[in-house]
Amino acid sequence: MSNAPFDELETELGKFPPAVLDAYRESLEAMESSFSSEELLLWAKEGSAIAGQTVRSWESAVEYYRVCPKVARSLAFPSFMQWARCGTYLSQDSPALAVSFFKASPSIVSNLRPQYIPRWAGLGRSLYKGTWKSSTLSSRFFEVSPDLIRSLPFWDVEVFASLVEALSYKSYDIAVECLTLGKDVLPAMGREREAFLAMCRALSDGNWREVKSCFEVAPKALQQVDEGQTSRFLKLGERLTKVGIRDTSRFLTDGSNALSQIPTGSQAHILDLCEGLLAVTPEAVPCFLKSLDSVTHRVTLNQLDTWFHHGVQLLKDNPESGIAFFKVESNTSESLLETLSSSLELDRVKGVVRLYCRALSGSPIEVMNTQELVRRNIGWVDEDTASTDGTKVFLPPVVDHYQDKSQNFSWFKVVATHQVGHLEFGSFFYDFSKPALQFEEERRYALERERGAQQISDDVLLGDMEPDGQMRAYTDIGRFLSLFDNRRLAFDIFTVLEDCRLDYRIKAEYPGIRRTAIDVQSDTLSRRPEVEDLPLQEALVELLIRMSLDQFNNLPIPVDFREEATMLAQILYVLRSVSANVEDTAEATLRAYEIISRLENETQPEDQWEPEDMEEPGEFSEEEFQSLLDKLQASQDSSGDAGEGDPYDSPEPVDYRGDFKPEMVQLLTKLQMDQNQQGEGEPLSQEMLEQLLQDSAELELDAEQGDINNSTSTFAQNIMKEAGVPPPNSQPGQGYGPLLHDDDQGGELEAREPKTYVYDEWDFRANDYKPRWCVVKEKSLDEGDSNFYNDSLKNYSTLLSHIKRQFELIMPETFRKIYRMVDGEDIDLNAALEAAADIRMKVPPDEKIYWRRNKIERDVSVVFLLDMSASTAEAIDEGRHTVDDRDAPDDPVEYMVWLRRRREGLVRRHYKRIIDLEKESTALLIHALESIGDNYGIYGFSGYGRENVEFYVIKDIEENFSERIKRRIDKITPLHATRMGSAIRHAITKLENQDSPTKIMFLISDGRPQDRGYSREGVEKEYAVHDTHMALLEAKRKDITPFCLTVDKAGHDYLQEMCGDMGYEVLGDIWALPERLPMLYRQLTA
């Protein structure tokens, strides 16, 4: 190696202060190992070039030589020289800048890709504007660079630098401070950094002083916002800034405070609202966020929506008052909150009300929103009125009658009790041939005979041989109501009288509710229309209503018709008895109708009314009734035609009693029953049903004539669907037609691929197995990230230690010494000493002086089956509508679309899903199981159709626990449907090969089994439930203990049938799953 050029260089360097040469010599040695001699020369020369730039640039050169050995370690020579050039240029502008640059370099080059180095240098350079202050700023930038570059992507650093530059035009001091703050704040941020910087950038154009405060408050503020929402929150801030709202830092603090009070899952919704508000009046957003906290303390999130939308309307009309509204500084706002906060939403008390109804009725009643009933479109139209269809009680979604929550709840209770009363006291079990208990004469038969004779003569006259009466007789109520010409009037009377009977009965049976019921009744009374204004027939019905509501005093009675009114009161009184039944109501209806229908429906003059008390109308007697009837008939005959006057109109409904539709209920029940007894008699066709509906007085078909036909046919179709009758297009005349689904046809399947298995399926109708019916495909679940497992353990650390303790209690029994035994392995010294002492004292000693080890060996094998059906994607959110599987279309293509749509709709949310809790519980369980050493397997199942039952291995029963299993848990996701039977059968196969004395199969699901074609002839639910039941039975026969845990609150309905006497549990509170699952397992095996 020629030394000449180097000597030359040394001379050159000698011209500078000696520090330069020293630094050079010091690093030369280290550099020799990195570069070739030519390269080394270039390196050395660059230093001299730097030193020669300006008077003070020798300082830069010293720094250059000093850091070179470290930098050279990370950079190849070309990049190295590029880096050195950057320094050279910088020292041209300002040696101080170059010094900072070189100083920062060693830790930068190891973290930054070489091609970014010039850009980085450029960032620092761009901050330098030739002034002293700017050079300080720029040097500061290089100083903080290592921290930034280490933890931020480079483009974020660029954005930050440009922000600092923008600030520097306003104030160097602020810029420097932000730079320093940014060094700590930015690396701590996640994805929201970008949004944060964008917001600050927007700020720097206008209210630049705010930037610094934002940097100061951001870390704390953003912590309070849900991770997934921070970006949106900041974006909101940016947009607010852009429209000129000052006080961005206030927005950050207030906003995040407000959001922190909102449950995590709902923050997105609040931000939705804010964004909506931004579009209307940006100024209102901070006000809204500020009052959010106090508002949400008073009302629920659903109610918040109502309040919010009211405010938005105000804003549109008058921004001033709108803003006052959002500040809750206006009366409107205050009183709206007042009403909202005292109102009671059904969703919040649904669970309690449902159990209450079930307790009273003793049948698995569902409580639903009335909107649901209207949506089904089977004849119920009123969204605000309670009703029941025999298996479900429908209640209005919100009650706000009273200024007090508990009073509103009492209202719910009265309404629910009344609806359940229809079931409990048999309104729907009306049987035409059952005798009435209170009335001696059975007038209905006489009437029927009379009408029958009339009917035949009519038919003969008209030549119409289709006997209408037979049609109506499809239900007992129908048969009864067909006795009357004015069916509407008859039905109205029937409703009033039946409700009267029920109210009386309820008050007698449930004294506790009496007080509230009386309140509700008198409340209702105060809103009834004036009797005097109504035409006579309606007035009399109204009188009946009032009496049924317990008003017997001061009743306005038309003087000319006192006798009739008294007779009506007597009839009504008959029903006020605990032993009156629905047949009595019918007989009473008949009598009341006979009176009212014979009167002319004309408005009575005002002076004709006199108030009267009807508290003791006297005993009803058939003779008096008959004589009154004869009198009426006589006057009617003499005056010509009956019932002249205004057409009869139904009375105002009594709101708390709701919609009473006995004929519809009987119809539905009957349809369902016919459906279940296949082949017996001819089923009702859609045409017949339509006819029936048109005759019914219960339907309010007051639409245009054209619509009626249309809507009755829709009703008819929906009703048949409701009753589970197959659509009539399935070849009429052939009974129930062939099987509905394509894949129900076809025959046995074969397992062609490896790891596929074929199983039979139980057909409960045929009472036999369908041979080789389902193919189970066993797959290993993909591996994801093991973080999920670890995070779950971390998140539930308290619970985890609790579970562990509980499990430890089972475990050590194997090893634990048990003291004070009658016999054992060795003498228990303590006890022996005591015994010896006793003997000395001549006291009979305790003979338990041995210890032994507990010999019970624990040997348990268990398989966990996780439901991975699409419905587990459902977000867990109180009050949100549960996914109703009944809507699942049968057609395969539609079914897939339906599934996908449902899944997409839910995946986008940030809420926790059922499956997430299943996963977390699995993690906890694995942890616990590992500690006691039970033999276990964890599998997920899903699938689509019988040829495609997917069985995912998360941990095979013979597999050992490992990182891979942790990673597989991460990949548990909602997939398709739930064909439980085959999955259970495959799990049985897995367990069968184990030789533990105790084998357990633990099924965790979120709903009833369902799959495409997991049904026969449209009896969707039953088939699947029966097959699953059979599969569980098979398990039991093979000495496997099955246990089902479901998070479906409605699970009791079918689990009873599905599990029989096998163990099951319905988890009311899904959040309890991680806690409950390990505990149940412990209980099951302890």
Next chain:
Amino acid sequence: MVEAVESEQNEPQYKEYAIEEFLVRSEPYYRPVGDELELFTAAYNQHIPVLLKGPTGCGKTRFVEYMAWKLGRPMTVVRPLDSGLPPQDLREGEVRVPLVTIACHEDLTASDLVGRYLLDSEGTRWIDGPMTRAVKAGAILYLDEVVEARKDTTVLIHPLTDHRRILPVEKTGQIIEADDRFLLCISYNPHYQSALKDLKHSTRQRFISVEFDYPPADIEAEIVQKESGCSEEQASALAKLGEKVRNLRDHGLAEGASTRLLIYAGRLMREGIPPRRACQVAIVWTLTDEAELQRSVEEVVSSIFE
């Protein structure tokens, strides 16, 4: 002697019996619902062991007590008494049918039932366990919640419950033939969820099974009134409540309200506790800890009681 009489008022009063000498002397209240009396009597006469199935608090134990009393008072005298020194004198025509009740628990071993050697100051001495005593004395032996006992007890139950009617006492090397009046009776609550605790079929098939359930509302009202002394109205309201609450058995409640609980509530009412409160402490809070269920049951209570 005088002093003793004086202090009698304040002394705790109790009676002490040897286990096999406990007779049910006064008629326990039992209201038959079906033909269980006839069945049990027949089984007793035929030496067929009896298994009583049913939920908690529906009257199984009371039934056995009642049968012990009733069988001790046959219309015709079955056989004369052994002479000796009976601590409880039998009245004329009475038969000695002692009742030995053992509540089984998971630590109950065979030797707890049969007996064991005791150390005493002079050496060791054999002590008969309750089962041995019952077998010897010809008692009705009632093993309550038998599934809870350790598995080794089945070794004892099997030979006692078939035609042999013997009790092998391993430690003394003896076999005891049961007295003619001896009958084994066990109870069993089928709603247990533990897989490890179930009655084996070989055991079950040595018994006839009598199923118990809560009585129908009218009978239950009668029982509640009789047992608690509350008013007739309260009793029938309580029976109604029981019926309603049991409707929830498959909807979240593990067990319905037992007749025993209804009686407790009735007793509290008799003492003047307001009905709603009595039901709350005796029924609602006893049945469940789950808030929603509690609330629901309370709503039922508040509907039925004013």
